[in-house]
Amino acid sequence: MARKFFVGGNFKMNGTKESIKSIVKGLNEAQLDSNVEVVIAPPALFLQLASSELKKDNVAVSAQNVYDKPNGAYTGEISVAQLKDSDIHWTILGHSERRTLLGETDEVVASKTKFAIDGGVSVIWCCGESLEEREGGNTISVIERQLAALAAKVSGDDWKKIVIAYEPIWAIGTGKVATVQQAQEVHEAIRKWLRANVSEAVADETRILYGGSVNGKNCKDLAKEKDIDGFLVGGASLKPEFIDIVNSNL
Numbered sequence: 431m432a433r434k435f436f437v438g439g440n441f442k443m444n445g446t447k448e449s450i451k452s453i454v455k456g457l458n459e460a461q462l463d464s465n466v467e468v469v470i471a472p473p474a475l476f477l478q479l480a481s482s483e484l485k486k487d488n489v490a491v492s493a494q495n496v497y498d499k500p501n502g503a504y505t506g507e508i509s510v511a512q513l514k515d516s517d518i519h520w521t522i523l524g525h526s527e528r529r530t531l532l533g534e535t536d537e538v539v540a541s542k543t544k545f546a547i548d549g550g551v552s553v554i555w556c557c558g559e560s561l562e563e564r565e566g567g568n569t570i571s572v573i574e575r576q577l578a579a580l581a582a583k584v585s586g587d588d589w590k591k592i593v594i595a596y597e598p599i600w601a602i603g604t605g606k607v608a609t610v611q612q613a614q615e616v617h618e619a620i621r622k623w624l625r626a627n628v629s630e631a632v633a634d635e636t637r638i639l640y641g642g643s644v645n646g647k648n649c650k651d652l653a654k655e656k657d658i659d660g661f662l663v664g665g666a667s668l669k670p671e672f673i674d675i676v677n678s679n680l
C-alpha cells in the first residue's frame with residue numbers, strides 16, 4: 431500500500447520567537463509537495479506561536495515530549511491534555527537525547543506513547559542504536575528490544591497514531607549520515623518485526639522515518655528506498671534546505 435511520505439522537523443532546544451516566525455514564514459511561502467505530511471516540533475515555549483503563524487494545511491505542529499500523567503505535581507512537565515488544549519496533536523517521544531541524557535527507558539517511552547495516544551495525541555516514536563552497539567553487531571537486537579517494549583503497551587488502532595523514527599545515535603548531529611544500505615536494512619528489519627509481532631496491516635501501514643544528519647543533498651537517495659517513508663530532521667530543519675527535504679520524494 432502507498433504510505434504517505436512524512437517529514438518531521440525536530441528543532442530541539444533551538445530558536446527564538448523571531449527565528450521560529452521566520453522558519454514558519456518560509457514554510458508558508460514555500461511550494462511543498464502536497465502529498466507529504468509535515469510536522470515541525472519547536473520547543474514547547476513556541477508551540478502556540480508556531481501554530482498561530484502556520485498557514486499550510488499539510489503542516490502540523492508537534493511537541494518534543496509529554497508526560498504520562500493526567501496533571502498535577504510534576505514540575506517542569508507538560509500534559510497530553512495541555513497539548514490538546516493548545517490544539518497540538520503530535521509529539522515526539524523517546525528521542526535518543528532523552529533516553530541517554532535523561533534516562534528515559536524503553537518502558538517509560540512506551541508508557542508515554544500509550545498515554546499520548548489514549549489522550550488523542552499522535553506520536554513520532556524514536557528508536558536507534560549507539561555506535562558501540564552497531565560496532566558490536568547488535569543494531570537489530572537493540573531496535574527489536576525497543577519495539578518489544580512499545581508493542582507491550584500499544585495495540586490495535588493505537589498503531590495508526592504512531593510514526594516510527596529510526597535514528598542511529600552515531601548519525602545524530604555528526605554529519606555522518608547512515609548509508610542508504612544501512613538505513614534501508616534497519617527499516618526493513620523494523621517492518622519485518624512489525625509483520626511478525628504485530629500484524630501485516632501495521633507493518634504495511636506504519637511510516638518509518640530515517641533521522642540522523644539528513645540534509646538537502648543526501649535526502650533524495652534515502653527517499654528512494656522502499657522502506658524509508660520520510661525523515662525526522664534535526665539541524666537541517668532550522669534551515670531553508672528543510673523545504674528540499676520535504677520535497678525529496680517528488
Ligand SMILES: O=C(COP(=O)(O)O)NO
Pocket residue numbers: 440525597601602603604605641642643644662663664665666
Ligand atoms: O535528532 C534528530 C536528527 O538530528 P540531525 O538531523 O541534526 O542529525 N532528529 O530527531
